[in-house]
Amino acid sequence: MTARLAIGLTGGIGSGKSTVADLFAARGASIVDTDAIAHDLTAPGGGAMPAIVAAFGPEFADANGALDRARMRTLAFSDPAAKAVLEAILHPRIRDGALAAAAAATGAYVIYAVPLLVESGTWRSRVARIVAVDCSEAVQIARVMARNKLSEAQVRAIMAAQASRAERLAAADDVIDNNDGIDALAPQIDRLHARYLQLRT
Incomplete structure (x- = not known):
């Protein structure tokens, strides 16, 4: 069996990764959303x-047994060691869940939607190409403030914990301007979709 073409999709918070993934899915790609x-x-x-x-104590689970995301976010942003422990768990x-989902995928090709693709350092060997969704930092900040009801300072703190725009662009084989x-977006997605269909052969 020929391995299905794998594409890595990334972008900073507020860049529009989910929208782009949905547009690729509408054209027949299988999306694996990490x-x-x-x-x-x-x-x-x-x-x-x-x-x-x-690792962290029962107070990091909410009343339903789910992760208390706000508490964990506060800890992870303030304590690099705690962030490293969380990442070692997750x-x-x-990765195992993503590979299992890809193995079961039936689309024309697989797109791994990975927000921290550049930061992780291990995805490059798993994908044929990396596509970055790019927009200005001002657009990112405005989108996330509106969507998540966060302050500008909070959004900038999240962005500072991610790869920089320049780092993502340097890692990308293909760039989508959003x-x-x-x-x-549509003509850009159409062009890349046609390219990825050709790469399967």
Whole structure:
């Protein structure tokens, strides 16, 4: 069996990764969303919750048994060692879930939607190409403030913990410009979709 073409999709918070992934899915790609896998792992009864509670204490689970995201976010941003422990728990489980989802995929090709693709350092060997969704930092900040009801300082703190725009662009084989809204995305997606279909052969 020929391995299905794998593409890595990344972008900073507020760049529009989910919208771009949906547009690729509408054209026949299978999307493996590592954020969704992480959410499942930290939901009530999620596969990562016993290890998280063992490492951080029961106060990091909410009343339903899910990860207390606000508490963990505060800790992870203030304590690099705690962030490293959390990543050591989550990242191998996310990777295994992503590979299992890709193995079961039936689309024309697989897109791994990975917010921290550049930061992780291990995805480059798993994908044929990396596509970065790019927009200005001002657009990122405005989108996240509106969507998540966060302050500008909070959004900048999240962005500072991610790869820089320049680092993502340097790692990318393909770039999708998402400064101008959804109407400007379609022709870019069409062009890359056609390229990825050709790369399968």
